[in-house]
Amino acid sequence: MEFEIAKDVHLTTIPTTKFKNSKIVMNFTFPAHHENYAKLALLAELLENCSAQYDSELLVSRQLSKLYGASFGVTVLRYGNQHTLQVSITFPNDKYLPEGEVLTPQILAFLREMIENPFIDGDHFNDAYFEIHQKNVLNYLDSIADNKEFFSTLELQRLYYPNDPDHGHFLMGNKAEMAQITAKSLYDFYKSVLASAKVTILVAGDLSEQAVIDGFKDFDSFSDRAQAPYELRVIPKPIDQVQEDTKFIEGSQSVLSMAYELPIYFGDGLYFAAVIFNQLFGGSSQSLLFANVREKRSLAYDIHSSYNSLVGMDSVQAGIDYQNEQEVISMVNQQLEQLSAGNFSDALLDGVKEAMINQHRSEADHLGALIEARYVQQIMQSDLSDEQWEAQIQGVNRDQISQVAKQLRLRAIYQLNSGGQSDGNH
Amino acid sequence: MEIIDYPNYNERLFVSKLSNGLTVYMQPKKGFNKTTAVLGVNYGSIDSQFILNGQKVVQPAGIAHFLEHKMFDKKDYDVFELFNKTGARSNAFTSFTKTNYLFSTAESVKENLDILLNFVQIPYFTAAKVEREKGIIDQEINMYQNDPDNQAYFETIASLYPDSVLANDIAGTVQTVGSITLADVELAYKTFYRPENMTLFITGKLDPQETLGWIEANQADKPSPEPISLQRLENFERQDQPTIHHRQMNVARPKVTLGLRGTDPVPTGRAGLKYEIALSVMFDLFLSENSVEYDKLYHDEIIDDSFSWEFENERGFHFAVISCDTSEPTILIDRLKAIIKKIPEALPSRTAEFQLQKNELFGNYVEMMDSEEAISGQFDGFIGEPVTIYDEVEILKSLTLADVQAISSDFLKQVVMQAGIIQDH
Numbered sequence: 146m147e148f149e150i151a152k153d154v155h156l157t158t159i160p161t162t163k164f165k166n167s168k169i170v171m172n173f174t175f176p177a178h179h180e181n182y183a184k185l186a187l188l189a190e191l192l193e194n195c196s197a198q199y200d201s202e203l204l205v206s207r208q209l210s211k212l213y214g215a216s217f218g219v220t221v222l223r224y225g226n227q228h229t230l231q232v233s234i235t236f237p238n239d240k241y242l243p244e245g246e247v248l249t250p251q252i253l254a255f256l257r258e259m260i261e262n263p264f265i266d267g268d269h270f271n272d273a274y275f276e277i278h279q280k281n282v283l284n285y286l287d288s289i290a291d292n293k294e295f296f297s298t299l300e301l302q303r304l305y306y307p308n309d310p311d312h313g314h315f316l317m318g319n320k321a322e323m324a325q326i327t328a329k330s331l332y333d334f335y336k337s338v339l340a341s342a343k344v345t346i347l348v349a350g351d352l353s354e355q356a357v358i359d360g361f362k363d364f365d366s367f368s369d370r371a372q373a374p375y376e377l378r379v380i381p382k383p384i385d386q387v388q389e390d391t392k393f394i395e396g397s398q399s400v401l402s403m404a405y406e407l408p409i410y411f412g413d414g415l416y417f418a419a420v421i422f423n424q425l426f427g428g429s430s431q432s433l434l435f436a437n438v439r440e441k442r443s444l445a446y447d448i449h450s451s452y453n454s455l456v457g458m459d460s461v462q463a464g465i466d467y468q469n470e471q472e473v474i475s476m477v478n479q480q481l482e483q484l485s486a487g488n489f490s491d492a493l494l495d496g497v498k499e500a501m502i503n504q505h506r507s508e509a510d511h512l513g514a515l516i517e518a519r520y521v522q523q524i525m526q527s528d529l530s531d532e533q534w535e536a537q538i539q540g541v542n543r544d545q546i547s548q549v550a551k552q553l554r555l556r557a558i559y560q561l562n563s564g565g566q567s568d569g570n571h
Numbered sequence: 572m573e574i575i576d577y578p579n580y581n582e583r584l585f586v587s588k589l590s591n592g593l594t595v596y597m598q599p600k601k602g603f604n605k606t607t608a609v610l611g612v613n614y615g616s617i618d619s620q621f622i623l624n625g626q627k628v629v630q631p632a633g634i635a636h637f638l639e640h641k642m643f644d645k646k647d648y649d650v651f652e653l654f655n656k657t658g659a660r661s662n663a664f665t666s667f668t669k670t671n672y673l674f675s676t677a678e679s680v681k682e683n684l685d686i687l688l689n690f691v692q693i694p695y696f697t698a699a700k701v702e703r704e705k706g707i708i709d710q711e712i713n714m715y716q717n718d719p720d721n722q723a724y725f726e727t728i729a730s731l732y733p734d735s736v737l738a739n740d741i742a743g744t745v746q747t748v749g750s751i752t753l754a755d756v757e758l759a760y761k762t763f764y765r766p767e768n769m770t771l772f773i774t775g776k777l778d779p780q781e782t783l784g785w786i787e788a789n790q791a792d793k794p795s796p797e798p799i800s801l802q803r804l805e806n807f808e809r810q811d812q813p814t815i816h817h818r819q820m821n822v823a824r825p826k827v828t829l830g831l832r833g834t835d836p837v838p839t840g841r842a843g844l845k846y847e848i849a850l851s852v853m854f855d856l857f858l859s860e861n862s863v864e865y866d867k868l869y870h871d872e873i874i875d876d877s878f879s880w881e882f883e884n885e886r887g888f889h890f891a892v893i894s895c896d897t898s899e900p901t902i903l904i905d906r907l908k909a910i911i912k913k914i915p916e917a918l919p920s921r922t923a924e925f926q927l928q929k930n931e932l933f934g935n936y937v938e939m940m941d942s943e944e945a946i947s948g949q950f951d952g953f954i955g956e957p958v959t960i961y962d963e964v965e966i967l968k969s970l971t972l973a974d975v976q977a978i979s980s981d982f983l984k985q986v987v988m989q990a991g992i993i994q995d996h
Contacts, residue, residue, distance in 0.1 A: 163602040165580070201866065202866065203862075210930055211930065214935045237937040277872065288823045289823075292718070397716040398717045431651055443706025445707075447711075499655075502658060502677075503659060503677045
């Protein structure tokens with residue numbers, strides 16, 4: 146069911162008795178601008194850990210234990226050009242709790258407290274609270290380098306969008322931006338987010354619709370708001386040449402990352418063909434990259450590709466020996482040529498379609514996936530039924546795959562090079 | 572077929588031991604579309620040394636993980652191709668004590684069960700194929716060695732159990748993997764991949780009677796292996812004096828670990844699960860975000876959100892590893908040791924905190940009941956009696972603070988600790 150709490154404050158309920166838990170997801174959204182990235186990331190941290198009533202991390206944690214270990218989180222996301230603060234909570238259904246326990250109103254009161262009553266002193270976040278979390282986020286930003294695959298993914302994104310920080314920057318901003326935020330400036334930002342962000346709430350599970358509506362109607366901040374429509378898809382600016390960068394590290398393995406422009410977006414005519422193309426390229430254990438680079442040539446243990454249909458990009462990542470970089474790059478391009486030429490078996494294509502449909506049906510078994518799928522449909526204004534979705538997948542043919550493959554243009558290569566530290570191959 | 576009822580959660584477990592020794596567990600989930608099956612072998616990285624028919628065998632470290640890889644590689648096809656035809660997702664992983672092969676699918680369950688049972692029970696090994704796998708596994712080992720958090724964890728375990736099979740990474744090293752031969756692989760397979768040493772756990776959309784029929788038909792034409800006499804060598808004799816182990820690696824901030832090796836005997840079956848849950852509650856009471864000790868460390872800026880701990884209780888050993896990134900490595904180690912030291916004395920007064928922790932863990936179990944991955948992942952069919960998450964939650968409900976006191980006292984009295992610091996030049 147759909148409800149409007151206020152203008153641009155929207156509630157969707159997905160009633161189901163299949164699960165023993167229920168889940169609420171709240172999305173606060175606005176167009177993505179890099180000046181806000183660090184701010185929203187720090188705000189997520191501050192909204193998650195304390196409030197005026199629960200004015201220490203310990204009290205929030207203990208309140209969640211009282212609510213039967215409800216899983217609560219505040220995080221930042223980006224859907225194409227949409228910047229998103231996401232609040233979510235999962236909690237057990239009353240019938241599994243001690244007699245007489247009614248959890249939903251308590252969960253909604255908790256959400257309201259965390260979102261609407263932050264831990265402030267006058268016109269700014271509590272200083273000690275602010276400082277410790279700002280420091281922790283700065284430390285986290287530093288520690289990303291310890292995770293070489295993730296670090297490479299962020300560097301690849303930076304290369305892919307030269308002079309375009311709205312898209313090239315990491316979603317949590319950088320250290321300089323993070324360090325500049327003050328307890329006062331963040332509180333002002335918080336107020337503007339609450340007053341102007343578009344709010345989309347999704348609730349799935351076995352709970353009283355009326356209790357949910359009543360709970361959200363109690364939110365003081367949910368007044369009417371109006372957000373001008375904006376383009377969700379990210380269209381990258383043209384570039385003259387492939388962007389390349391290498392960083393030398395001490396380590397046992399190099400990480401090779403490559404990004405291709407693929408100007409096919411969610412909802413486009415070739416969208417389903419692009420999804421299947423990616424599965425054939427490097428998105429599955431039957432893909433050409435997996436079968437040839439890993440299984441045939443033993444050049445990598447992990448090699449995979451991923452397609453982002455809101456930004457029109459397909460990227461490849463592999464953990465390899467540094468001496469093999471050129472060989473792997475040329476093998477990746479060869480697999481792409483094979484797909485352009487339509488050189489793959491019917492059995493492989495049919496299998497990939499089967500797997501997509503199989504996974505699509507399996508998603509209905511996860512509360513979180515159910516909510517996410519509905520949300521993406523809402524923001525993309527798509528109303529494809531499951532049957533239509535499956536028919537679209539079934540309808541993809543070899544020629545369309547080939548058309549997709551021909552549209553890929555290499556745009557960025559990033560190499561984290563362990564230069565000589567590796568033990569080498571057999 | 573035996574049926575175990577869990578009326579509080581409206582769930583049931585169906586158990587059947589087949590004539591060849593394979594035990595089948597089925598836990599249907601009403602309304603679910605997907606079926607998940609896990610074929611577990613009671614064989615992991617620590618089983619590289621054993622006595623077979625009176626003769627001691629020592630195999631290269633990493634052999635169990637190597638065998639897991641090899642099972643997918645058949646004469647003229649890869650097993651992934653078969654699962655791809657049905658659209659199922661498949662995977663496998665090796666731990667210290669187990670090798671698990673699994674699939675999940677929203678259709679063709681019978682076909683996928685046949686694929687799973689056949690590929691694990693009908694091996695195809697050749698010397699050339701054994702050689703070829705080594706390159707991929709080297710890359711896998713290099714990937715783990717590139718990850719400082721992974722290194723911190725496994726080096727702590729190695730310092731707790733020096734000179735033992737636990738001191739090796741699960742995948743072995745490039746050198747030990749390099750020395751694996753066709754004969755090693757064949758011997759390991761014959762010794763451990765036996766129906767009586769395996770369990771099949773299935774959850775999700777399924778009809779128990781029909782599913783069992785499929786499995787019985789599949790097993791009917793599998794040959795029964797020759798009886799063997801096997802003695803596992805879980806040899807963890809050496810214990811070193813507690814110290815701090817230093818390692819240089821390129822990291823943003825020092826990574827600290829504190830390992831705790833339990834030397835008290837742990838019961839099996841349900842009592843073993845109770846032991847595990849009690850110790851988890853003990854750690855929660857002193858090291859989770861709900862504890863004043865955590866709160867103090869956090870506000871003194873000794874720890875941050877990178878702090879975590881985990882407790883492992885497996886065949887023949889049990890340990891905990893606490894880890895965190897910190898700018899104050901030695902202070903953190905000292906403070907953690909001081910907290911652990913005062914647990915026996917502080918525990919009896921934590922009655923309110925204990926109730927709160929039970930409340931939280933109870934909710935965590937209910938959350939897991941919606942996940943086929945959690946239901947199958949939590950299940951261990953090799954501890955003498957089937958214990959599902961629905962049993963675990965009942966064990967939790969009846970747990971008292973006195974239980975936690977008694978169990979933690981046994982654990983802490985004889986615990987051996989080793990600390991580790993990974994830092995930059």
